[in-house]
Amino acid sequence: MTAFKKSFNIKKRDFVRAGEASINVQNILKSLNMDHKLIRRIAICGYESEMNVVMHGGDGILTVEINTGKIILDIEDNGDGIENIELAMQKGYSTATEEHREMGFGAGMGLPNMKANSDILSVESEKGKGTQVHMEFNVSAD
Amino acid sequence: MTVNDLVEKFALQTAAGEKGLDRLVKSGYCGDLLSDVMANAPEGCVWLTIQSHQNIIAVAVLREMACIIITGGHTPDADAIDKAGKEGIPLLLWPGSAYTLAGSIYTAGIK
Ligand SMILES: Nc1ncnc2c1ncn2[C@@H]1O[C@H](COP(=O)(O)OP(=O)(O)OP(=O)(O)O)[C@@H](O)[C@H]1O
Ligand SMILES: [Mg+2]
Numbered sequence: 001m002t003a004f005k006k007s008f009n010i011k012k013r014d015f016v017r018a019g020e021a022s023i024n025v026q027n028i029l030k031s032l033n034m035d036h037k038l039i040r041r042i043a044i045c046g047y048e049s050e051m052n053v054v055m056h057g058g059d060g061i062l063t064v065e066i067n068t069g070k071i072i073l074d075i076e077d078n079g080d081g082i083e084n085i086e087l088a089m090q091k092g093y094s095t096a097t098e099e100h101r102e103m104g105f106g107a108g109m110g111l112p113n114m115k116a117n118s119d120i121l122s123v124e125s126e127k128g129k130g131t132q133v134h135m136e137f138n139v140s141a142d
Numbered sequence: 143m144t145v146n147d148l149v150e151k152f153a154l155q156t157a158a159g160e161k162g163l164d165r166l167v168k169s170g171y172c173g174d175l176l177s178d179v180m181a182n183a184p185e186g187c188v189w190l191t192i193q194s195h196q197n198i199i200a201v202a203v204l205r206e207m208a209c210i211i212i213t214g215g216h217t218p219d220a221d222a223i224d225k226a227g228k229e230g231i232p233l234l235l236w237p238g239s240a241y242t243l244a245g246s247i248y249t250a251g252i253k
Contacts, residue, residue, distance in 0.1 A: 040185070104176040
């Protein structure tokens with residue numbers, strides 16, 4: 001049973017609003033008194049995926065789904081897609097522009113951070129068909 | 143130590159986010175690569191960076207930092223000031239190098 005589900009729009013190249021979807025998700029999880037460490041992991045994953053949409057992708061949507069046993073983040077965008085997902089997943093690989101690098105992006109750490117902080121990560125993409133990122137986080141009952 | 147104690151002790155300039163000045167500073171982090179900071183910055187830290195654009199505010203909020211200090215005499219964008227005010231994240235300025243300030247803050251007891 002899905003207890004809660006909400007979506008947020010992400011706009012291509014909108015660096016001014018970038019991060020707001022993740023901050024909204026963080027506030028929702030805090031208001032539900034979710035585990036603090038779990039919230040921090042989800043914040044990292046939300047932020048990195050949101051920034052990837054803004055920087056590399058197209059217009060997109062971030063959806064958070066809160067269930068009894070797990071929290072799901074789905075991030076989809078209609079951008080150019082990723083040509084080689086295996087390569088994109090490697091630490092240090094980045095196609096960020098010089099301008100983005102000057103802003104402190106482009107370390108090639110976003111996807112590795114998402115992998116390290118989620119329980120399940122799947123990335124689906126095709127050149128010209130956008131990108132779908134799916135992450136799951138187990139919620140331990142205590 | 144609170145953010146305000148840091149401001150007074152090191153004569154930092156407050157660019158925005160005054161309503162967060164009573165936050166407790168528990169540790170520190172230095173970094174200019176946002177994904178590195180996102181992955182490693184501890185909760186309640188003072189973050190020293192030369193980045194001065196609006197996205198540093200989201201990083202500080204999501205990592206639950208105490209405050210940001212922009213070092214090296216860099217000045218924040220209007221969007222960064224605006225966002226810091228909205229989120230209540232103190233945005234402080236220091237004209238010298240991050241190395242010097244980090245050393246002083248560490249010596250003052252923030253480890
Ligand atoms: N939504 C997306 N659309 C198109 N390409 C993407 C998308 N997400 C990631 N990529 C590609 O994968 C690469 C690696 O992504 P990753 O997040 O690991 O690093 P980065 O964004 O380049 O740098 P960092 O996240 O450290 O700022 C990107 O440089 C880009 O080429
Ligand atoms: Mg990235």
